[in-house]
Amino acid sequence: MSADLPDDLEAAGISGDDVETLSLEPDRLDGHTIDELADYLDAGMTPPDATIDDSPACQNALDALTRVRMLSHGALEADALDEDEREDDWITEILTNISLEAHAGRDVPLPPLTETENSVITEGAVRSVVRRAGDTVDGVLVGRCTLEGDVTTPGAPVTVEVWARVVRDHGQSREAVISEIRTAIGDALRTHTEMNVERIDVTMRDDGAAPLAEEER
């Protein structure tokens, strides 16, 4: 950039000297180009290059590159906060466009309503029953849920596997939470399906964000 700055820039206290402080041409970067430095940064500064690591000019330029990167991610996030809350129409359009069949899974038989008619519930709908039941346990959200076994054959033994997370910690023991989840899911499946549920395995997840502590006691 030229040091000949418009008057109003100088009036704002940005002098040509300030802008020129950081020179980005190879003759001022100990022979490196700014692009080599950007690639070096992308490669996690490996393998180490002493001609860059030991050059104050290169280090300054690397700092500047890093600042611009951080700032551009920050600017994107800031912009996102300023985005208008999108009308529900926009979201509804997405939700109606997604194909529900995509995750429906197998057909699980229900007791026949009449002698000639066989009714079924999709595996996806059974999972939904499991999730809703698990979610009724205070502070818990169910994540993954699988049905192991031949759910398409009436009476065949089925194992339900559930992964859940304590999102808000109410101080109960892990065992108590697991037992509550298991009971809620077992009850719901007996109410809504004819599946022969042999076992409900509940795995508590501890990875990721720590649960929120209970705020008032």
Place this chain on the structure above:
Amino acid sequence: MSDQPRRISLADADDHTLVERAGHGDVRAFEVLVRRYGPLMRSYARRVLGRSDDVDDVVQETFVAAWKQLPSIDDPARVKSWLMRIVSRRCVDRIRARRDHDDIADHDAETPEHETPHRLLEAKSREQALTLALEAMPPPQRRAWILKELGGHSYDEIAGDLGLPVSTVRGLLSRARKKMITEMEAWR
């Protein structure tokens, strides 16, 4: 202490849980993801595509595609970058589709030197200054810079995306980097 059980809202759920549920057909969980990352994806798409009706379409298409691909996601906790990657690809598809109508010869016209600093003075924050500096760049330079720095695409990918030789992409990025650094240093 109240004895009323308090159901946890899905809006409080972590990404991992939401992705697992959505991958198993939970539309409500998917809706939370749409609300959580839709704005960021729109900001990104707007940076790449400029202000256009395409922005909303691209983000909607991204979510519809994401719904189908969710069960195959490797790391559910990294759904944000996964979504950003898809929206970035979709933006590039749009640019390709538009390319026929663009004047290729005009692609790397330099913005007059004085124009950006003038506008930068109006910026109220460094973030805004950066956004203005980006907007002042010629579109190919801006796109190359965004795809590289925000989208994490490689030089080869960007060359393919923009239909330009790799050497041209390197040149665009070189100018863009110098411009961004110089302008942002004035804001320190």
